[in-house]
Amino acid sequence: MPHRDRAPASQIASASVLSGQTALVNINTATSEELEKLPGIGRVLAERIVSYREQYGRFRRAEHLIMVRGIGERRFRRLRPFITA
Numbered sequence: 001m002p003h004r005d006r007a008p009a010s011q012i013a014s015a016s017v018l019s020g021q022t023a024l025v026n027i028n029t030a031t032s033e034e035l036e037k038l039p040g041i042g043r044v045l046a047e048r049i050v051s052y053r054e055q056y057g058r059f060r061r062a063e064h065l066i067m068v069r070g071i072g073e074r075r076f077r078r079l080r081p082f083i084t085a
Helices: 009-019 032-036 043-056 062-067 073-082
Strands: none
Touching: 032 043, 043 062, 062 073
16 A cells, blocks of 8 residues: 555656746745645635734744644645745
């Protein structure tokens, strides 16, 4: 049975190419527009991330993104290759 914690390499590569990203997105400094370029993050989730950061301060670890409503473990695992804190 394949390990489910990581996205397939093809998914990571295609997401990078589609979004035009080569560098990691820092969830502590990214604007809402920059966050929207991440796979699975739309306008509403991007705004929630920014609002959470403004209310509670910087994310100390990328994993703390799970505290934002709408970002569960599955979505976080898909985002993890593209973000840093």
